[in-house]
Amino acid sequence: MQTLDFELDRDFVELNQLLKLVGLCDSGGAGKQLVASGAVQVDGAVELRKTAKLRAGQRVRVSDVEIRVLPAR
Template sequence: MAQRVKIETEYIQLQQFLKLINLVSSGGEAKEIIQQGIIKVNGEVEIRRGRKLYSNDSIIIEDVDEFIII
């Protein structure tokens, strides 16, 4: 079951999202994880840390953890 993550703005950048869910503590860590190709946004591998995430976007990390932006 996907975890729902509420944001208060129109969108959130992928690197900020990873900090929000406490997966990383810095932008450098986020960059490393994102470049590993283990994150999918709406079913597609995403390697851009500035990728904007909007309401109803699905984020899957290592094909294990799934999050939905609300």
């Protein structure tokens, strides 16, 4: 499994935007489609809210890629 770290520079990031920012989707719209397909898990549970607010400490999984949302340093 590939692990990507995303350092949060604000209070939260929306799920569809996170997928775009780490390069798993070309756009926020593509991120919304991926979430709607049921292929995205947040903290081990399928997440269908396209703009779910993710905060530091959460983990997102898409197939064999895990994204760790980290606090800003």
